[in-house]
Amino acid sequence: MTHPFLALDSASFDLPDGTTLLSSLTEQFDSQHTALVGRNGIGKSVLARLLTGELQPTAGRCIRSGPVFYLPQQVDRLPGETVASLARVKPILEALARIDAGSVDPQDFDLVADQWDLRARLKHALEQAGLGHLDAATPAQQLSGGEAMRVALLGAMLSSADFLILDEPTNHLDGRSRQALSEQLRQWKRGLIVVSHDRALLEQMERIVELSSHGLRSYGGNYSFYAAARAAEQDSAQRDLDHARQALQREERAVREQRERQQRRQAQGARDGKTANQAKILLGRQKERSENSGGRLQQRLEETRQQHREQVRSAAEQLREDATIRLQGPQFSAAAQRRVAQLEDVELPFAPPALRRIDLVITGQQRIGITGPNGSGKSTLLKVIAGEIAPLAGRVSRDPACAWLDQRLATLDPERSAIEQLLAANRTVAPERLRTYLAQIGLDARKGALPTSLLSGGERLKAALACALYADPPARLLLLDEPGNHLDLASVEALEVMLAQYAGALVVVSHDEVFLERLNLTHRLMAGEGGWRLEAS
Template identity: 60%
Template sequence: MTNPYIALEGVSFVLPDGRTLFSDLDEQFDQQPTGLVGRNGAGKTVLARILAGQLQPATGRCVRSGSVCYLAQQVTPAAEACVASLAGVQDALDALARIEAGSIATEDFNVLGDRWDIGQRLRQELERNGLGHLDAATPARALSGGEAMRVALIGAWLSEADFLILDEPSNHLDRAGRQALIEQLRRWPRGLIVVSHDRQLLASMARIAELSALGLRSYGGDYSFYASSKAHDRRNALDQLEQSKRERKRKEQAMREQTDRQARRKARGDRHGQDGNQAKILLDRQKARSETSAGKLRQQQVAAREQLDERVRAAARQVEIDAPIVFAATPVGAGTQRLAELDAVALPFVPAATRDISLTLTRQQRVGVIGPNGCGKSTLLKVLAGQLQPLAGTFKVAAACVYLDQRLADLDPALTVLEHMQIANRIAPEADLRTRLAQLGLDTRKIMAPSGALSGGERLKAALACVLYADPAPQLLLLDEPGNHLDLPSLESLESMLRGYQGTLIVVSHDDGFMENLGLTDRLLATGQGWRLEPW
């Protein structure tokens, strides 16, 4: 199909609890590569699934011209899955094998279609994506998270769909994988929608569409254009709010003066009637007219005040849509100069090249850990956190240490966010904890819901809050891909907070922009010749 498109016509979606997630969305997606952005919890994944035909809207309709391939942000292969099934080509390979063995079954030819070279194409894509050590039969359980995502992306390419819809495809990919993804997307010849918070990936899109409480708005440009437009919109919204408040104040003053003038006229009329010795019936009529006039004025002023208040509320809503997310820095007490020491430590489950490491971490050192998927970055953090024992060597951690893993394993999906916060910090009053969470965009409804019911970004915010606001405050902070799933305003706020963090920081991330914004002192590189520590 030469010109695929997906069109939303008055689309709304209602959550199981009866809340409307979004409503009256009208938009058309064509062959322009489009990045879909929005705050955590805005409904981007739900919208992506509606666009892909996996969910039906409550009202309106979604029209698709051609086939759609949707790739979810969490790749969770079944226990028995292999590379071929993860790439979505197992059925075609099985049909091909049966045909080559002599099958003439119509269903086998229907399943295979014209993909007679599917085996060779899978092999070529694996080689092209640096996965030549895998084959079609490799068990999916043997893959790292990054490798599983890259295999799933290969499946999206091999689908030859008219439209690709990818939800956070760069999560868990290393630098080489992210760059390969961007280059591959540039070669994609048909329709493309990418849900992402990855600024580098969004910079390669032709346009950005933002989902918010105001609806779905398209920005005709890449991420830089979108960011500058949003900053301009926010300035205008703040100006409009101040203008609305000034107008309300001015008109309220005018209405008070109008009321005072009417009161003075009434007082003069009352005195004139008393002095003029008028008949009682005339005085009563005059009083009735005066009261009627005063009543009309009060009604007019009540309506005018309500209109002015609504203008202020509407202007405030525009500002609140872009209200900043706040990760507040927590003071860190003075501690020992040497916080952690690893002496000839052998890391488990990692390649020989990066198995052995000796490392000393000092107070206020800020280290970015860099290396490809599978080199042992996460394993190193788990050893420092005491969650894994080394195969050999000695290590000592002499500081309050908090570790956030990329799968949020410490976040019990059955507990509420507030309960998690109260476990992490048993001293702070509940009101203070609620305030901290509200600053992260987690309102009362969300912090009282089971954490497993939240979006990926909301769960990450909750986990970060438990780490950053723990008591005692951590002197050693270990973060493994803390930016995954965070919306762009939250990511920028986290960058700001971590810049101000006074303890020792070790962070693993494949997001170059994020790492550059943290004010790191050192980089710990995983190379083919081992680990190397150098100034940032």
């Protein structure tokens, strides 16, 4: 179809327990490449599934011009599945095989339609993606998570859908695969919706649509345009909130002054009544009129004050939910030349031969970003530094105050709250001060008291960092493995602020170049065909 489109017409969606997740959404999507952004838990993936037809709206409708190809966040590699299954081309390839064997079944011809060259196109796509060692029959369980996602993406590109909807497609991809995906999407001329927090990918989009508790809002540009527009909106919302609070304060002051004047008049009237020679019935009527007048005045004042309170509440709602992050500096001296870890003639398990051996010294104020292809041993290297696994050979030494946060945040006890775990990690600081520290990084009293299993991904990461940085002693070496995966934009930005304020040594594995650039790295440790290479940033 020449002009693909998707449209939401007052579409709502209720969860099984009756809670309304999406309410009266109206929006249209065309061939403009569009990104869908929003906080975790706001309903982006549910909205994507509504657009594809996997879910039906509770009310309203979703209109499609033609077929939609939906790629979820997680690509399952089930027993018996193959590369062809992951790419969703297996039925067509099987129909082609039957036709080659002499089938004249009309259903086979209907399945193939105009895709007679699909075998060649799949082979070429695999080779172009650096996956030439795979073929249609390769068992899916032989693929890594990153390879499975890349094969699924190839299937999306090979489809004849009017629309592609990709849900966090870069989460499991390394840098080279992310670049390949970006190029593939540039060549896609039909409708595209990408649910993502990957700012490099968002930068090449033509439109950003934000889903929030207020509904959908469209920004006609890429990520830079969206970020500038949101910053301007937040500045304006902060000014409105400041003005509303000032107006409420003035009104509160006026109410107090008016009440005091009223009380003085009533007191004066009571004194005059005692001395005046008036009949008791007249005095009673005067008192009643005074009380009625005071009651009406009090009602008008309360209504005005309530209006100002509503203005404050409305202005506050327009501000982003994430408060300014302030990290209390750990009380230790991060001497620049002090060694916090050293690897001598270390041989890494599970790593490719070229990347098996490494020598590395990490000092007190180094900030190292580790990059390289999937499967090159980056996560293994972090585990060896942290002491989680032993090297095959060589010697590893590290500062005892070393904290390792893996992608699953296994250091957190899901059944215990952040404040419980922080109190266990630091018995020298007053509990109230530790609660203040949590609040300053975005975990208020309610969230800090919840079991960490009930927190969002960004909140769990903040809790894990707090337990490392506010421990006694605080971590002088922080090891992070893909900390931005599965976080929304606001949480990634909050993480960047926290890590920028951290005074110790930092080693972080990430494929997100924008994230790495914002950490003020001192060095890059790159995994390549020639081995490990450390360079100053």
